[in-house]
Amino acid sequence: MPATLASDLARYLDDNDRRFHDELFDFLRIPSVSARSEYDADMQRAAKWVSDNLRTAGLDTEILSTPGHPVVLGEWRKAPAGALTVLIYGHYDVQPAEPLELWTSPPFEPAMRNGRIYARGSVDDKGQLFAHMKALEAHLGARGRLPVNIIVLAEGEEEVGSDNLEAFVTKHAKRLACDYIVISDSSMFAPGLPSILSSLRGLAYFQIDLEGPAGDLHSGSYGGAVVNPAMALARILATFFDANGHIAIPGFYDKVREWDPKIRAQIKALPFDEANFKKEVGVSVLGGEAGYSTLERLWSRPTCEVNGLLSGYTAEGSKTVLPSKAMAKVSCRLVADQNPAEIERLVREHITRVAPAGVKVTIQMLHGGQPWSAELQGPLYDAAKRALNAAFGRDPVVIGEGGSIPVVSDFQRLLGAPVLLVGFGLPGENAHAPDEWFADENFTKGMRAMASLWDEIAAGARA
């Protein structure tokens, strides 16, 4: 059933489209690079810009300091009694723009070319955060009110790991209490295909160190009688997989929730261009777990990747050394309902079981993150589906994401509310690269979808 955006909101967005573009360009001109202290004043300026813009739209705002860059809170809590409360999360910081010479136009001088807004931060995430801000303004400007209570939380440290966010949310959990969380910091599967993110993979990142002889040995004088840590490491790593690309660490898949056959069918129906994917990666043959498609391998299945290897002599030419040490960095991407701590235990047990005598093995877990998977039913999902249909003229597709966004499961866990991940970027948008862009069509439709979302959520709650 086709949905439509309320005509008053549509008109407000149309009438103010030029100004919204001007404001977005102003926002993009602020070089809010969180990674470099020389931009600290710009970070403050960007936070104030967001706060001022939200206040002008009619929200109460506050800039709260953290041990790092500040968090901007915008609040509107005048919805009728019994109305739902929604928290919108976004970030006003951006990646460094270097290498500058690879930009067609300067990263902090936004430029419109071929229907794309080029600038650092255009899609990640200033443009998407700003689309939310303008959707809120449309309600308040056209009607003087919103059908739900709103909390906007814009942080300034997403590109440097969101180190202070968990503590911030924990500290302000009461104030941030909400029914739903909405985040637009991701991409659509393809142009014209509005997309709801169904999952993020978690992470369990290990460093494995093997120590053999006390020092490097001459491989002639000692080779054959001393356990070689580099070969032992290779043999340990090889036990992580069976011949079909399944991970062979006992218990590894025990908690993996198989995807709903309906979702698998939807993923199968996505217009995925495998030839183009291969070209992008630069390989002629893909690989992975037998029995799963490429998208399933990326989204629905856990992995075990070697991220780094180091042992012995690695410079030019030959040196006949039997190395004293060998090191691997190995990380597992996890899917629901796997748990990093449990995977750590399984990996430790497995390595202990297969490691040969004659080497000392040390395993450190360097980093862990929970996997996340969305509720793909219920009123929030239904409302999002109708809102995206209203803006894009078709129902959204459900997609996964192979990477990890730790704040998503943090929010869900700390605030006890489901998260909707709906993004308006596109493949090839250069989010962390030179010539980052945001499709102007998606900026416009994103504002409309989000403006529609608040009506649809309120309607869903009434139904």
Add this chain to the structure above:
Amino acid sequence: MPATLASDLARYLDDNDRRFHDELFDFLRIPSVSARSEYDADMQRAAKWVSDNLRTAGLDTEILSTPGHPVVLGEWRKAPAGALTVLIYGHYDVQPAEPLELWTSPPFEPAMRNGRIYARGSVDDKGQLFAHMKALEAHLGARGRLPVNIIVLAEGEEEVGSDNLEAFVTKHAKRLACDYIVISDSSMFAPGLPSILSSLRGLAYFQIDLEGPAGDLHSGSYGGAVVNPAMALARILATFFDANGHIAIPGFYDKVREWDPKIRAQIKALPFDEANFKKEVGVSVLGGEAGYSTLERLWSRPTCEVNGLLSGYTAEGSKTVLPSKAMAKVSCRLVADQNPAEIERLVREHITRVAPAGVKVTIQMLHGGQPWSAELQGPLYDAAKRALNAAFGRDPVVIGEGGSIPVVSDFQRLLGAPVLLVGFGLPGENAHAPDEWFADENFTKGMRAMASLWDEIAAGARA
């Protein structure tokens, strides 16, 4: 049957012992470091010293230039018609002495302490070469003649790879034609145990490069669907061995000549202190091929060692990268009758067979060397046995060597004569380290053994 050194030779060696020590100390004072051009004049001086000393003893000498450091030839060809010709090989160059601060006495100021001659080059190889020179002088001084024709070839580039020796021997093959080759540039198994070296291992050194994706990828966004070159490398390397430590490359052992059970029994009887070996290596458990002792693993069996590993991110902390490339350096030590070229073919075939699709594998052979194994019977061996018995009061033991000395098989191949490797160093002699030493007892007994050897060889030829 106990053998004895002829009394005239014994007396000459006794009478001149003080002078021989003085001369050796003079020789050791010349810093003939072949690796550093600042010592080039000292290299010339050392070559002239050897030439002069041989001429004084009664040999004809010549210093022949090479593209590198010169070769000294000493010749005595006045043995009766039908007498054998023996070539003695040694080297007058030494390793650099650094780090100087770790020497108890300066490296080029020889010092006698606790029955040891401390100096750079004392055992490797000036002291051993000089013992040969004095054994020749004993014959010529006591009797005015030798029972065999002699060619002394002293090179100045052994410590820098003997790069010009093969061409030199090829060029002068006629002049260097001989029946036997004798080299003293190795060690005895233990004090009091004269030792004949039965084998040297050869080498086939490879670099294996795997290329996967065109660039490093995000392990979240791509992990699970793209073949990981580092994991592929680990899995390839793991196929090199079976669970018993046997090399699992098909055909690898086909040409391996099993050692004579008599030699295996002799090796088993050697006073090998495995606890001490472990302590020296710094491990509590040794490893290797099932069914062989530590000494057999080191001497009689081929190996396959990883010398180096490099892939992806190897610095501190975690980086979620799916590496574009992975590299391993792998070298096989070979035993008779394995051949580096054939091993190269087998390794290439094996890797091609086991490498997964999705990575490009490049294999370079960086270095190859033939294994060598001695004739442990026949007149040369019998003569050496008797000569060593005469000097040390007991029959020699047969030992192997896990490392490679490429010139040995070069000599054997180019001159078509068997090589006798009989050395007088000792374990712990610091051949390439500070505080290099040569046991004075072995210097003395080495001169006696070599003086006896020429009589025994001549007696063997007459028998």
